[in-house]
Amino acid sequence: MSGFTLTEFRKVVEACLEGADAAALDESAVDTDFGDLGYDSLVVYEIAMRVQDEYRVTIPDEAFDDLRTPAAFIAYVDAGLPADR
Amino acid sequence: MSRTVAITGIGVMAPSGVGRKAFWDLLISGRTATRTITSFDPARFRSRMAAEVDFTAEQSTLTPRELRRLDRAAQLAVLSTRECLEDSGIELDTLDPGRIGVSVGTAVGGTTSLEREYLVLSDSGRLWEVDGSYLSPHLYDAFVPSSFAAEIAMMTGAEGPAAVVSTGCTSGIDAVGHARDLIVEGTVDVMIAGGTDAPVSPIAVACFDAIKATSPRNDDPEHASRPFDRTRDGFVIAEGAAMLVLEELEHARARGAHVYAVIDGHASRCNAFHMTGLKPDGREMADAITSALDEARLAPEAVDYVNAHGSGTKQNDRHETAAFKLALGEHAYRTPVSSIKSMVGHSLGAIGSIEIAACALAIEFGAVPPTANLHEADPECDLDYVPLEARPRDLGTVLTVGSGFGGFQSALVLSREPRGVRV
Numbered sequence: 001m002s003g004f005t006l007t008e009f010r011k012v013v014e015a016c017l018e019g020a021d022a023a024a025l026d027e028s029a030v031d032t033d034f035g036d037l038g039y040d041s042l043v044v045y046e047i048a049m050r051v052q053d054e055y056r057v058t059i060p061d062e063a064f065d066d067l068r069t070p071a072a073f074i075a076y077v078d079a080g081l082p083a084d085r
Numbered sequence: 086m087s088r089t090v091a092i093t094g095i096g097v098m099a100p101s102g103v104g105r106k107a108f109w110d111l112l113i114s115g116r117t118a119t120r121t122i123t124s125f126d127p128a129r130f131r132s133r134m135a136a137e138v139d140f141t142a143e144q145s146t147l148t149p150r151e152l153r154r155l156d157r158a159a160q161l162a163v164l165s166t167r168e169c170l171e172d173s174g175i176e177l178d179t180l181d182p183g184r185i186g187v188s189v190g191t192a193v194g195g196t197t198s199l200e201r202e203y204l205v206l207s208d209s210g211r212l213w214e215v216d217g218s219y220l221s222p223h224l225y226d227a228f229v230p231s232s233f234a235a236e237i238a239m240m241t242g243a244e245g246p247a248a249v250v251s252t253g254c255t256s257g258i259d260a261v262g263h264a265r266d267l268i269v270e271g272t273v274d275v276m277i278a279g280g281t282d283a284p285v286s287p288i289a290v291a292c293f294d295a296i297k298a299t300s301p302r303n304d305d306p307e308h309a310s311r312p313f314d315r316t317r318d319g320f321v322i323a324e325g326a327a328m329l330v331l332e333e334l335e336h337a338r339a340r341g342a343h344v345y346a347v348i349d350g351h352a353s354r355c356n357a358f359h360m361t362g363l364k365p366d367g368r369e370m371a372d373a374i375t376s377a378l379d380e381a382r383l384a385p386e387a388v389d390y391v392n393a394h395g396s397g398t399k400q401n402d403r404h405e406t407a408a409f410k411l412a413l414g415e416h417a418y419r420t421p422v423s424s425i426k427s428m429v430g431h432s433l434g435a436i437g438s439i440e441i442a443a444c445a446l447a448i449e450f451g452a453v454p455p456t457a458n459l460h461e462a463d464p465e466c467d468l469d470y471v472p473l474e475a476r477p478r479d480l481g482t483v484l485t486v487g488s489g490f491g492g493f494q495s496a497l498v499l500s501r502e503p504r505g506v507r508v
Contacts, residue, residue: 061301
């Protein structure tokens with residue numbers, strides 16, 4: 001069963017940001033706050049919408065307060081992947 | 086000699102407030118008009134509530150041709166204009182038409198009609214190259230917002246400057262500010278000015294769902310709009326319109342017109358920051374307030390009531406509180422502040438004008454509308470927000486503010502005429 005890792009996260013970010021900023025998203029950045037990466041709330045919402053659509057993972061409003069870094073986001077989505085994926 | 090701008094007529098189409106009197110009655114009662122959306126099935130949306138204007142177009146004074154031709158927002162503007170003209174008693178046909186202008190604020194224009202027309206022409210989105218055999222000759226009016234100004238000009242015979250002002254959620258306040266400028270500078274003597282929006286349609290509701298700006302308190306729609314409350318979670322979208330007759334004061338006095346208030350000052354800023362984000366210090370809104378008061382030649386201590394933007398988002402209400410403190414200093418703690426969006430929702434480009442109407446009526450009747458649904462204020466919102474019940478208060482000067490997505494910050498000052506007289 002495939003999971004949701006930094007690789008999948010980067011693909012989603014590339015689709016949202018058309019590649020430009022995803023290049024800086026390597027292992028060293030996974031624990032960096034989204035704000036410090038230059039991703040404002042609108043970008044994070046857009047990433048979340050794509051993930052919900054493509055990976056069938058629900059991300060409720062109240063979860064966003066804790067999803068402050070790529071690592072947190074990736075872990076949340078990976079844990080919520082449907083069993084049949 | 087500087088010219089002064091008077092409000093001599095008010096027309097309102099508001100949720101649970103069809104007409105000026107019903108609108109004021111609603112505000113004073115503290116009742117709310119926010120409900121589950123009825124104009125379409127909202128089941129699949131994150132926020133399923135709105136404050137809708139409860140009139141059927143067919144029961145109104147609109148003719149069958151107007152009903153067919155006009156987007157709902159245009160209908161609301163036309164009906165409000167009829168009321169404000171009747172209220173003012175002004176006889177436009179006795180005036181030089183080139184000295185009468187129009188200024189209409191709208192955020193989303195004819196979106197509702199455009200959405201409906203697009204569904205038909207594209208066969209529910211299947212045809213990118215839309216099918217021309219279903220074209221309506223009124224399609225132009227649906228996607229060109231200036232059609233609203235043209236409609237009001239045609240119905241009033243105004244041949245002076247006519248414009249739509251579109252600055253997001255500050256459109257309604259800025260349209261009146263623009264109208265005031267034209268009278269002050271001497272271009273016109275009369276302006277028919279205000280705002281309208283009818284954005285309760287799937288695409289508009291989806292727009293605000295995407296940025297999580299609207300409240301998801303769908304199980305309790307009557308109490309969902311709760312500005313300044315600790316549990317607030319977004320605004321409730323609404324429709325509505327308010328149109329005003331603005332006249333140069335001597336022009337109004339010469340014909341014995343009733344003057345609700347004079348508009349002393351208006352200022353507009355942009356925070357040049359972010360589409361939805363606001364800087365926490367509220368500096369740009371404070372700048373707009375200070376500039377509007379300067380134009381009015383009034384000190385902060387002259388303000389007797391602040392009509393807030395008070396949209397009920399976590400961010401706005403804190404930002405705005407900070408702005409009031411910055412601009413008004415210690416006086417902010419002594420001045421009642423309230424948000425009527427708690428009752429009539431947030432009608433985007435219309436609400437600024439609806440709030441100006443509320444302020445003029447507040448001066449007229451000597452009472453401050455409450456902030457409904459305010460049971461436990463956010464600790465960061467520590468001013469007097471007039472919770473739940475209206476408050477009688479002699480009002481000499483009122484400040485109203487607006488804040489719009491895109492960073493627009495506006496302020497407008499109204500005073501009783503003659504200014505400084507306490508009843």
